[in-house]
Amino acid sequence: MFGFSKEQIKRYARHIVLPHIEGKGQRKLLDSRVLVVGVGGLGSPVSMYLAAAGVGTLGLVDYDVVDMSNLQRQIVHRQQAVGQPKVDSAAQTLRALNPDITIVPHRLQFKSDNALALVEQYDLVVVCTDDFPSKYLANDACVFLNKPLVWGAVFQFDGQLSAMRPRQSACYRCIFPAPPPPGSTPSCVEAGVLGALVGVVGCWQALEVVKIVTDAGQPLYDRLVIFDGLGSELDVVQIARRADCAVCGQAPSVTELIDYEAFCGARQA
Numbered sequence: 001m002f003g004f005s006k007e008q009i010k011r012y013a014r015h016i017v018l019p020h021i022e023g024k025g026q027r028k029l030l031d032s033r034v035l036v037v038g039v040g041g042l043g044s045p046v047s048m049y050l051a052a053a054g055v056g057t058l059g060l061v062d063y064d065v066v067d068m069s070n071l072q073r074q075i076v077h078r079q080q081a082v083g084q085p086k087v088d089s090a091a092q093t094l095r096a097l098n099p100d101i102t103i104v105p106h107r108l109q110f111k112s113d114n115a116l117a118l119v120e121q122y123d124l125v126v127v128c129t130d131d132f133p134s135k136y137l138a139n140d141a142c143v144f145l146n147k148p149l150v151w152g153a154v155f156q157f158d159g160q161l162s163a164m165r166p167r168q169s170a171c172y173r174c175i176f177p178a179p180p181p182p183g184s185t186p187s188c189v190e191a192g193v194l195g196a197l198v199g200v201v202g203c204w205q206a207l208e209v210v211k212i213v214t215d216a217g218q219p220l221y222d223r224l225v226i227f228d229g230l231g232s233e234l235d236v237v238q239i240a241r242r243a244d245c246a247v248c249g250q251a252p253s254v255t256e257l258i259d260y261e262a263f264c265g266a267r268q269a
Helices: 006-011 022-031 043-053 068-072 086-097 115-120 132-145 195-214
Strands: 033-037 057-061 102-106 124-127 149-155 158-164 223-228 233-238
Touching: 022 195, 033 043, 043 057, 043 086, 043 124, 043 195, 057 086, 086 102, 115 132, 124 132, 124 195, 132 149, 149 195, 158 195, 195 223
Parallel strands: 033 057, 033 124, 057 102, 124 149
Antiparallel strands: 149 158, 158 223, 223 233
């Protein structure tokens, strides 16, 4: 009925028999196009579980190369890939994991001059980067193009994640109208991050993607998950769309992509 091959029926059998997914949901996954922005700590579990789930077209955006220090948490990469572009390393792993799907590497920086063209090609975006400019950029691009967004963030032992359906639920800017002051949030290079923590948050991001694509359950719209890995505590905070949001509010002041590095104080405007 859903046009599965015999091999697909075997591969995705545990989804096909699963309530709320079934054959209809698996067909939606195979027909979906998902863009993963950043194939590092969070992007590794996200891309691996989405590939295994049978997301039909998986786009990968990253401009960096694999470094030995990445291997402590970026499980999509192997030691022999050190020095290779991350999108190529990840694509090799994902194709070996599931040759049934299409992997599209985009080796470039996710910037204002390419974001709309990239996002437009996909049904949903997962932002897995560790910098604020790309999170605001992904959010705004998704609002402008009416694409769902799943985002996650980690710091040392703590994690956060949420999901957004444009103009229906709170967006990233509704939660964080302004970025933190420059220099107030150390990078993982400076502060460190627990490898297993990015696995927890990244797997949850992948779960949100599957729920959104298959219309299963309740995605994290209007909710923010805050996870304390050291204390093993989890909070789910209700959030609301802001009428005064700069990008999705009643009178938005941001109506086109801007210079996000300048906005976040990463460099002078």
